[in-house]
Amino acid sequence: MATNLEKGNVNLDEVIGSPRNFLEEIVEADLKSQKHSGRVLTRFPPEPNGYLHIGHAKSICLNFGLAQKYGGKTNLRFDDTNPTKEDVEYVDSIKEDVRWLGFEWANEFYASDYFEQLYEWAIVLIQKGLAYVDDQSQEEIRLTRGTVNLAGKDSPWRNRTVEENVDFFRRMRAGEFKDGDKVLRAKIDMGHSNMLMRDPILYRIIHTAHHRTGNKWCIYPMYDYAHGQSDSLEQITHSICTLEFDVHRPLYDWFIEKLEIFPSHQYEFARLNMTYTVMSKRKLLQLVQEKIVLGWDDPRMPTICGLRRRGYTPESIRAFADKVGVAKRDNVIDLSLLDFCLREDLNKRAERRMAVLNPLKVVITNYPEGQTEQLEAVNNPEDETAGKRSIPFGREIYIETEDFMENPPKKFFRLAPGQEVRLRYAYFIRCNEVIKDSAGNITELRCTYDPATKGGNSPDGRKVQGTIHWVEKKNGVKAEIRLLDRLFSKENPDDVPEGTDWKEAINKESLKVIEGFVEPSLASAKPLDKFQFERMGYFSVDYDSSPSKLVFNRTTTLKDTWAKIAGQ
RNA sequence: UGUCCUGUGGUGUAAUUGGCAACACGUCUGUCUCUGGAUCAGAAGAGUCUAGGUUCGAUUCCUAGCAGGACAACCA
Numbered sequence: 001m002a003t004n005l006e007k008g009n010v011n012l013d014e015v016i017g018s019p020r021n022f023l024e025e026i027v028e029a030d031l032k033s034q035k036h037s038g039r040v041l042t043r044f045p046p047e048p049n050g051y052l053h054i055g056h057a058k059s060i061c062l063n064f065g066l067a068q069k070y071g072g073k074t075n076l077r078f079d080d081t082n083p084t085k086e087d088v089e090y091v092d093s094i095k096e097d098v099r100w101l102g103f104e105w106a107n108e109f110y111a112s113d114y115f116e117q118l119y120e121w122a123i124v125l126i127q128k129g130l131a132y133v134d135d136q137s138q139e140e141i142r143l144t145r146g147t148v149n150l151a152g153k154d155s156p157w158r159n160r161t162v163e164e165n166v167d168f169f170r171r172m173r174a175g176e177f178k179d180g181d182k183v184l185r186a187k188i189d190m191g192h193s194n195m196l197m198r199d200p201i202l203y204r205i206i207h208t209a210h211h212r213t214g215n216k217w218c219i220y221p222m223y224d225y226a227h228g229q230s231d232s233l234e235q236i237t238h239s240i241c242t243l244e245f246d247v248h249r250p251l252y253d254w255f256i257e258k259l260e261i262f263p264s265h266q267y268e269f270a271r272l273n274m275t276y277t278v279m280s281k282r283k284l285l286q287l288v289q290e291k292i293v294l295g296w297d298d299p300r301m302p303t304i305c306g307l308r309r310r311g312y313t314p315e316s317i318r319a320f321a322d323k324v325g326v327a328k329r330d331n332v333i334d335l336s337l338l339d340f341c342l343r344e345d346l347n348k349r350a351e352r353r354m355a356v357l358n359p360l361k362v363v364i365t366n367y368p369e370g371q372t373e374q375l376e377a378v379n380n381p382e383d384e385t386a387g388k389r390s391i392p393f394g395r396e397i398y399i400e401t402e403d404f405m406e407n408p409p410k411k412f413f414r415l416a417p418g419q420e421v422r423l424r425y426a427y428f429i430r431c432n433e434v435i436k437d438s439a440g441n442i443t444e445l446r447c448t449y450d451p452a453t454k455g456g457n458s459p460d461g462r463k464v465q466g467t468i469h470w471v472e473k474k475n476g477v478k479a480e481i482r483l484l485d486r487l488f489s490k491e492n493p494d495d496v497p498e499g500t501d502w503k504e505a506i507n508k509e510s511l512k513v514i515e516g517f518v519e520p521s522l523a524s525a526k527p528l529d530k531f532q533f534e535r536m537g538y539f540s541v542d543y544d545s546s547p548s549k550l551v552f553n554r555t556t557t558l559k560d561t562w563a564k565i566a567g568q
Numbered sequence: 569u570g571u572c573c574u575g576u577g578g579u580g581u582a583a584u585u586g587g588c589a590a591c592a593c594g595u596c597u598g599u600c601u602c603u604g605g606a607u608c609a610g611a612a613g614a615g616u617c618u619a620g621g622u623u624c625g626a627u628u629c630c631u632a633g634c635a636g637g638a639c640a641a642c643c644a
Contacts, residue, residue: 021581047644079644138642147640149570183642193571195640204642223644246573247639268573270637275579281644323592325581329574330637337580337593347606382606413604422602456602467602535603562604 010071012038021326023062023267027070027238036237040072043236044098044105045227047079048090048211050281051296052097052304054317054338055272061321062269063240064103073106075234080112081226083210091211093296097304102314107234111226112212114233118221119173121229121259122184122202126165130258131202132158133168134185141183144190145198151191152198158187172205175218179205184219188254196251200224228252231264239264242271243328272324273332276486277302278493278502292506293487299542299553300487300510310484311530311540311555312338316345335486339556346530346538346555351379351386354424354469355518355533355552357481359398361473362445364429367395372472375455377425391519393426396473398517400535403468404445406434411565413466415445422467424534428453469534476517479550482542483512522550530555 012031019025031038042063046052052060067074076098080086098105125131134141134155146152160168172182184203192198202225207218228251231239239252246268256263273279278287279302287293287301296303299310307317320341324333354377372394380386399415408416415421420430426449433446452459456467486507490496493505522531529541537557545551 018584045644049644082643085643141642142640145640147570150640152640180642195571198640201642206642220642222642227644243573244638245644247571250572270574323580325592327574327581331580334579334593340593343605352603378602381601381603411604424602426602464602466604469603532603532605535605537605558603558605560604565604 010069012071015069015071022328023066023238023240023269023326024069026267027066030237031070036235039235039237040067040070041075041106041235041237042067042072042240043075043077043109043231043234045077045079045230045241046094047082047085048087048094049082049085050090050285051093053279053281053284054274054277054302054304054307054320055279056097057101057304057317058272058321058324059240059242060098060101060103061318062326064105065321066238066240072237074103075107075109075236076105077109077230077234078111079223079227079230080110080210080212081221081223083206083208083220086211088211093305097308100304100308100314101317109230109234110212111221111230112210114226114230115213115217115221117233118226118229119219121261122169122221122225123166124259125186125202126169126184127162128258129162129187131184131186132160132165133172134158134183134199135181138180141201145195146190148195154190155185155199158199169203172203172219173217175207177205179207181205186225186251186254194247194250196224196247197254200251224248224251225255228255228264228266229259229261231266232256232259232262235262236264239266241266241268243268243330244271268328269326270328270330273330274302274338275332275335275491276488276493276507277335278488283502286503287487292503299482299484308528309540309543310553311528311538312342313345313349313530316342319345332492342538342556343558346532348382349380350530350532350538352377352381352534353519353522353531354391354471355479355481355516355522355536355539356398356400356469356471356476357483357514357516357533357536358401359471359517360401360404360442360445362397362399362429362447362470364395364397364449365432365446366448369395371395372474375425389521391425391521392472392475393423394472394474397423397470398473398476399423399445399468399470401442403466404431404442406442409566413464414468415447415466420464422453422456422464423449423470424467425456426454426470427451427456428458428464469536471517471519473517475520477520477523477550479516479518479522479552481514481516481539481552481554483514483554485510485512518550518552523547525550532558 016028044063064074134157144153183201185199188197190198203219249266252266297305297309372392374390375393403414429447429449431447435444437443487510488505489507490505493502496504525541527541527543538555539552542551542553
């Protein structure tokens with residue numbers, strides 16, 4: 001069944017045939033039936049009232065990805081119908097985040113671009129007897145709407161004449177009334193089983209300047225009235241949104257039918273949820289406002305800018321969006337899947353460096369005093385083209401405190417009294433003496449090295465099980481290291497005991513700031529540069545970092561089999 | 569006491585539309601290794617919400633239940 005369709009650089013014959021989810025199925029069916037002459041146009045419609053988070057990333061990847069796959073395009077449209085909540089600050093951050101994720105929109109639109117058209121269509125509805133101006137107060141409207149089990153009551157103003165409605169609506173626009181004095185409502189059915197069809201409000205009066213239209217308008221359309229018509233104006237073929245808008249679809253279709261305009265169609269998918277994470281804008285805002293986190297881009301936030309600062313790559317987030325799939329059932333994704341995607345990406349791309357986070361001084365007693373030498377290290381064993389670098393070695397070095405145990409359990413392959421270990425890219429050393437302070441804390445280790453093992457291999461073929469990382473003391477660079485962990489200690493932060501709220505689940509250990517030493521090649525690292533600190537994890541340079549004070553964020557740890565064994 | 573959506577391993581998504589449940593993450597073995605990482609090899613884990621029914625055969629169809637979610641802002 002060749003379709004012989006070609007769109008952009010996409011050969012549809014090759015693409016059609018293996019839909020990966022129900023939306024792709026729908027698109028393919030529409031393509032085959034030539035529903036929109038084979039055209040695919042999606043849109044990503046954020047409200048500029050907050051920062052984008054990983055849940056939006058799923059939607060972005062879905063909307064842009066779907067269009068890309070089938071040779072279509074995607075518009076970015078800001079749903080800016082409520083001037084009391086929206087701001088250009090958010091517009092800019094949203095554009096930055098979408099671009100960072102790797103997508104470019106065909107058109108940048110605003111619902112406010114359509115205010116005039118929307119107004120005219122409202123007049124059309126009034127003239128058709130399908131909308132009326134209601135003088136009831138907000139309270140009265142709420143009370144007469146009924147409940148899910150109880151029909152609402154008709155407004156006393158429901159049967160005004162067309163002329164009267166047109167006149168009042170014009171005067172609403174002209175600014176003759178105060179906020180809340182009047183609204184424009186659709187005339188549908190106050191007894192409808194779907195609450196949204198009970199004469200929904202189309203326009204309300206808000207005497208507030210809009211970030212784009214200024215003071216031109218004092219009436220603003222509601223979401224339901226603006227969104228579908230905006231889709232229609234742009235001739236969106238597939239309007240994809242989350243499940244909670246499912247109940248809005250009858251209204252979406254009602255406007256299109258009554259106005260006889262381009263029939264965009266809405267499809268709903270299940271929004272993303274993740275373990276140990278809250279995703280609602282309200283809660284994220286609360287975290288910021290109550291200074292529980294440092295800001296929207298706090299590296300512990302699930303915001304795009306937070307993930308970016310933490311060190312996640314766009315590639316890893318796209319891979320994640322791809323792996324979580326698209327369906328209609330509620331879901332909670334393991335945070336470990338995001339980490340997997342990150343590691344998979346960075347393992348191939350991030351250069352390796354050595355950094356000691358929790359330093360323990362080691363003196364190599366048989367190494368000549370005052371001498372240093374340069375050793376060669378591989379930048380990335382997964383990628384030969386990453387090349388090599390040299391690192392200084394000397395008589396005094398730091399190793400990780402956890403890499404030494406005075407009384408090691410069996411299977412501890414690291415350093416211990418009398419035990420030999422390999423210093424990565426350097427030498428074998430053996431521990432001879434443990435120095436302690438008066439309190440009994442280990443302050444220093446005295447070791448000897450075997451000069452014949454330079455580079456890490458022994459000419460006599462003797463094996464050492466363990467390899468540990470290190471930083472030479474004199475040339476090592478001090479660095480602040482921020483150990484980030486999940487923001488919540490409960491899988492489901494909302495699942496807390498009666499009488500307490502989700503903030504009880506906040507992980508008080510989610511940020512630990514320590515000072516460590518990194519190898520000198522890191523001194524020139526720039527914000528957002530990413531590295532694997534060998535055996536410790538992936539780290540990214542923070543915005544706060546400067547040549548005089550390096551700051552790294554731990555994006556995620558490496559898998560740690562030993563920690564698992566030791567923990568048992 | 570309503571309407572709509574959804575129920576498949578621990579998690580998420582599949583199953584050529586009726587052909588005897590697959591993939592990924594996670595978990596557990598083992599291999600290899602100058603990262604206890606990566607790699608490689610393998611294993612366990614669901615009989616598809618329940619009960620009936622149709623059929624040679626049901627995750628797919630029918631009926632009745634049950635469970636979870638959404639909806640009662642002049643928010644989006």
